[in-house]
Amino acid sequence: MSPLIEQVAAHWEFVSPLLRKPRNEEDYDRLVAALDELLELIGEDEDHPLMSLVDIIGEWIEAWDHQHRPMPKASGVETLRYLMREHGMSQSDLPGVGTQSVVSEVLSGKRQLNLRQIRWLAGRFGVSVETFI
Structure with a gap:
């Protein structure tokens, strides 16, 4: 041995x-x-x-x-809400998404994020665009 x-x-x-x-x-x-x-x-x-x-x-x-313990899949809007909370941001802190009313409509589910908004959010938070899709 x-x-x-x-x-x-x-x-x-x-x-x-x-x-x-x-x-x-x-x-x-x-x-x-x-x-x-x-x-x-x-x-x-x-x-x-x-x-x-x-x-x-x-x-x-x-x-x-x-x-x-699989992680539940979060929608792009849920992820955005989470990131806003973590960064202490309000709707007015997201000019790349649009006006405060546009952000409000996105967060309430009345409006979908478009590709331009998704790209801006990905850059703003340093994440991939897939995070919001």
């Missing part, structure tokens, strides 16, 4: 809980807690020896989230 496998075998009972994909919520919660601890330990050090473990656990958590 190679020295590496001998070391792994000797420490497996301590490491194995971190090296299993989550099969249930308990496993998922355990991995999230471990990832939080690892990130606190590693800090900003991208070259830390434990960074590969962070990557592995992060990918497993992300896969679990995609399968068990």
Whole structure:
């Protein structure tokens, strides 16, 4: 047996809980807690020896989230409302969409965003045009 496998075998009972994909919520919660601890330990050090473990656990958590907690699709208007709230903006802060009454009609669903408005919003918020389509 190679020295590496001998070391792994000797420490497996301590490491194995971190090296299993989550099969249930308990496993998922355990991995999230471990990832939080690892990130606190590693800090900003991208070259830390434990960074590969962070990557592995992060990918497993992300896969679990995609399968068990899918993100609901938001409409362009819902996204616009959210971005306005996050940036503390009012309807008058969006001149590229139109007058305040035009923005009001868009937000109430009475008017659709056109391509020019979508391009302006994408540039204003630094997101892709698909965000508002």
